Amino acid sequence: xxxxxxxxxxxxxxxxxxxxxxxxxxxxxxxxxxxxxxxxxxxxxxxxxxxxxxxxxxxxxxxxxxxxxxxxxxxxxxxxxxxxxxxxxxxxxxxxxxxxxxxxxxxxxxxxxxxxxxxxxxxxxxxxxxxxxxxxxxxxxxxxxxxxxxxxxxxxxxxxxxxx
Amino acid sequence: xxxxxxxxxxxxxxxxxxxxxxxxxxxxxxxxxxxxxxxxxxxxxxxxxxxxxxxxxxxxxxxxxxxxxxxxxxxxxxxxxxxxxxxxxxxxxxxxxxxxxxxxxxxxxxxxxxxxxxxxxxxxxxxxxxxxxxxxxxxxxxxxxxxxxxxxxxxxxxxxxxxxxxxxxxxxxxxxxxxxxxxxxxxxxxxxxxxxxxxxxxxxxxx
Numbered sequence: 291x292x293x294x295x296x297x298x299x300x301x302x303x304x305x306x307x308x309x310x311x312x313x314x315x316x317x318x319x320x321x322x323x324x325x326x327x328x329x330x331x332x333x334x335x336x337x338x339x340x341x342x343x344x345x346x347x348x349x350x351x352x353x354x355x356x357x358x359x360x361x362x363x364x365x366x367x368x369x370x371x372x373x374x375x376x377x378x379x380x381x382x383x384x385x386x387x388x389x390x391x392x393x394x395x396x397x398x399x400x401x402x403x404x405x406x407x408x409x410x411x412x413x414x415x416x417x418x419x420x421x422x423x424x425x426x427x428x429x430x431x432x433x434x435x436x437x438x439x440x441x442x443x444x445x446x447x448x449x450x451x452x453x454x
Numbered sequence: 455x456x457x458x459x460x461x462x463x464x465x466x467x468x469x470x471x472x473x474x475x476x477x478x479x480x481x482x483x484x485x486x487x488x489x490x491x492x493x494x495x496x497x498x499x500x501x502x503x504x505x506x507x508x509x510x511x512x513x514x515x516x517x518x519x520x521x522x523x524x525x526x527x528x529x530x531x532x533x534x535x536x537x538x539x540x541x542x543x544x545x546x547x548x549x550x551x552x553x554x555x556x557x558x559x560x561x562x563x564x565x566x567x568x569x570x571x572x573x574x575x576x577x578x579x580x581x582x583x584x585x586x587x588x589x590x591x592x593x594x595x596x597x598x599x600x601x602x603x604x605x606x607x608x609x610x611x612x613x614x615x616x617x618x619x620x621x622x623x624x625x626x627x628x629x630x631x632x633x634x635x636x637x638x639x640x641x642x643x644x645x646x647x648x649x650x651x652x653x654x655x656x657x658x659x660x661x
Contacts, residue, residue, distance in 0.1 A: 339512075340512075340553065347624075349617055364617075366620075388461065392624035393457060393461070393605075393621075395458060397460035426510070426551070430506070430507045434507060436503075437503030440496075441497070441499040444492055444495035
């Protein structure tokens with residue numbers, strides 16, 4: 291509104307000049323990349339089937355502690371079943387990570403400690419148990435032994451019934 | 455081939471338990487009606503062990519691995535006993551190996567047990583006319599039916615946040631990897647029945 295007055299026109303010119311001055315570096319701004327790097331604590335996932343085979347290209351779904359219904363982030367594991375993510379330290383609590391493929395998968399929990407102090411620790415729980423070949427063999431043998439016992443028990447009882 | 459804990463909606467898992475419980479109740483009722491319910495117990499116990507051990511073995515079929523399901527074999531050899539045998543085997547696998555899950559035990563039972571019963575029925579119809587064909591149909595049919603139910607459960611229980619297209623593609627690969635198993639289990643049932651007929655005819659199921 292003050293444009294028409296003499297000092298106003300001056301002010302207008304100054305404004306245009308200031309505008310041009312502001313525009314001049316714009317093309318340069320478009321090409322200048324700014325990179326901010328900061329160190330963060332990350333969780334490295336390695337998803338495998340219990341045969342040791344990697345879960346390649348499996349879907350990763352990450353839930354933050356403040357919203358267990360909506361995924362915080364999603365991704366896909368690489369060919370070796372690996373995936374890396376950095377939980378937000380501003381959201382302490384239990385993070386849930388789900389890795390799934392064709393109806394199979396596992397869930398792991400990542401505990402993010404409160405920000406600051408000297409104990410912002412990440413600890414991982416869950417993610418399925420690992421069994422060695424010996425452990426497997428022993429467990430299978432025990433179950434077979436139990437079944438054999440059951441079978442013999444009923445067989446003997448039948449034999450007893452027959453002789454009685 | 456087992457649905458694990460944590461990936462299936464709670465409602466679906468509960469429905470699975472209800473379905474498996476109903477099936478178990480029905481099978482107990484039918485078993486109690488048998489003239490000598492204890493007679494088949496030794497065989498049921500041994501086949502539970504076979505099911506537990508064999509279906510824990512992974513067979514590599516690139517790009518994935520499959521494990522035998524034995525629904526057809528269990529159905530043909532055990533009849534109604536297949537339902538408790540499968541549920542006990544699945545329970546032990548879940549507890550000892552973490553294979554499958556306790557919350558999904560009901561669903562996993564519904565993947566295998568109805569398939570076993572249907573194969574048994576089909577085998578009983580076909581066996582008098584063509585014993586080998588009947589055995590192959592039962593063994594192969596068990597795998598096909600179990601796969602169909604598994605895929606149906608995964609698709610029903612797919613949460614919205616999962617990339618459905620990727621999951622469907624992965625399921626396609628998974629089903630394709632099981633096609634050799636369809637053939638293998640058909641042959642397995644035929645061979646087992648033939649060996650039993652020769653070695654121990656008393657163990658043969660009554661068709």
